[in-house]
Every structure is written in C-alpha cells, then in structure tokens.
Amino acid sequence: MSGIDTMKEIEKLLRFLGNAGCRADLAPDKADGALRLSHPDGRVADFPRPVATEAGSRGLLVDRNGLVAPTLEARSFLRRRRAAREEAMLDQHRAIEIGFLVEGETAEPVRINAAESPLSQFARMKDKSGAPWFADAALASGERLARDFHFAGLQPKITPSYEPRFGDRVKAAPGAGVELKDNVVAARLRVARALTAIGPELSGVALDVCCFEKGLETVERERQWPARSAKLMLKTALLALERHYRAGGRG
Template sequence: MTRQFVERELTSEGPRTRGTAPRRGRSVTVNQAESPVAWLYARGHLEERLFAAAERLRADWERAQLAPSVTMRWDPVRVKGGEQNLTRSERQLVAKQRFDGAIALAGKGLEDILWRVVCAGETLPTAEKALAWPARSGKLVLRLALERVADFYRIA
C-alpha cells in the first residue's frame, strides 16, 4: 500500500486557499491513507485487541460490499478454497451476517459511532458533530463499542 501525504498550511483562520496572500501558520503532514482507527491505535488510544476488532469489522463491511456501488456481479462459478468453497455471493452474505451480528452486539447508541468511524472512515470530531455529541465523548463510546465487537469476534 502506498502512503499519500499532503502538505497543508493551517492557520488560526483555517487553511489558506489559492490566490490569497500567505498568512503566518504552521505546516503539517497528513497521511490520507490512514484510517481514523489506525490513527487512534498508532497514538496509543486503542489497545491491539480493539484495533483488531475494528479491522475485522471493516473487513466484513468491505467483503459484504455494503458501501454504495454502481455495478452488480453475476458470478455463478464456484471458487476453490476460501470459506468452504462458497461463491462470491455466498461469501458476501456470510460477511454481511457477521457484520450484522457484530453491530447488533454493539447495541443501540453504539452502532452509530462504530459505523461512522470504523466503516465510513469519519474522524472522531466529525462523527461527534454529526451525532450532536459533546466534544471528546466519541473516543470513550467507540472503545465501549469495540470491546463488544472484540467479544463477538472472540479476539483475546
């Protein structure tokens, strides 16, 4: 996986736009390929168990192809290996069942932040704003949700 870094100039008034005079500020490097969960894990805000649970949930979300798409697959050929020689559609259904089970175990109120941060890739401040939560409350709620997801996936 290649990493994409973008230089941004941050100021107290926000990022500078093209064609405006340079303002005093600071420059920061941002890795756009890094997920919010990976960011939290890399900075010690999540244990390895919770990070693994988040990655499993996101993998099931991607395998189930729950993200918006514009095409459909017509693949009747069975693939050797994998999940008991299942077709691609059957593997997709199994992944969706695991995803639904993990989200259901997380429970009402926790599924929103879980989906937004882990699957949709929203940052915690963005998710907190969208859910009209107080600032800095999302990290605690996300940890609670990931604890339940880790139990669902039986991650020790």
C-alpha cells in the first residue's frame, strides 16, 4: 500500500461503517479493484481493498457474506486514534522535561510539562557557578506534593457553581465511591505528612509555590519577606521535602 497512510484509511473506513454493517462490492468504475461500501442510510464510499484486508487482519471488521461490519475492537481502535491526535495537539503547547523522583532506593523518571508546571521556571535557574539552583529530585518532589494536594481536593473553591442539581442522579456502584474516598484520604494524609516533615517554617512557601502556583515575588510581598529571599526558602523547603519522600514519605 505504497503512498497510503494505512491507519488513517482504516480509521476513515471504520468511521464510515459506524455501528452498522455495509454491503461490500467491487467498485465497477475503479480499475484498481476498490471496495465500494454501501451504508444503510444511502451513503456510498470507495476504499482500497488492501485497507479493508488490513483492517480485517487486525480484527477491526468482519465480512459476513458481503456484509462488512465493525467489531468491538474497532471502538477501542478509534478511541486510541482520537486520543493520539489530542495528545499530539496538546504536545504542540507543551514542553515535556524528564525529572527524577527518588523514593527509597529507587529513582523514578517523571514527565513534567514545563509549559504548565508551577516549578518549570525554577528548573532553568542557575547559581553563580552555572549549576542548577534547584536539583531535579527537589523539583520532582514539589510536583509530587502538588499532585497529591490537587487530587485530595484541598485547593479552595472560590467560584460559585451554576450547574443545576438533579435529584435523580444515578448513584455510583458501592465499591467505586469507597475506593475513591480511600484514595482521597490517602492523598490528604500524604500531604499532611509531607508538610509536617518540612516544618511550619517552610511548609507555607512550599504550599504557596507548588500548590497555589504563586510566583516568588508574590510570596515575598504577601509574607513581607526581603527581595530574593523566597528563592532560598523554597530551595530549603524542596530539599527537605525530597528527603522526606526519599525516606519513604512517612511522617
């Protein structure tokens, strides 16, 4: 299938099929033996036969005596294709960097979106010798604190909700709510242990920058700190946080 984007053509074929089966015939006006699909709603489209053959070999469609229909796997295929496009579109506005989160004796690589991360700007800071001002592990620890903080729902909600409330909402399965609640409680405990570990003198700046995404100048102004002092305080807080996670995150 030289010159043909096979996956793109398979996607087009499956989207044409939808949930219905289509009658498949050879296109009489095409010399290359294209496959003509006739949809029950009256639409007609031609597709290269190798595309249909490839889709069949991947288990995405089935031919039942000239009636071509999508399989259950076809839905998963289309979802993956859509997700890949969305990811590619988002990557145009991302700056993905790799940091390392040290926990115990292991160092786990983590992907950080430097275009959105509240700590991204600090990754580029250098000291007088040209070395990074913040270690990768320290910044990754700050990201970990922020993830737990937001997952635990600890950020204050300051905007009202105008969505209507429905009294006949379908309730979730019994186990799902319990599991979610347990995960949220666990995240809150991790945040509490982390803040306790770094101490009351440093926990405020860690929360302000990592979780509330405030800039250093804003922190200095709100806390009435001297200029350029927040950078040192944050570095100290993140190093303490990294030690806490490296020790297993136990308070």
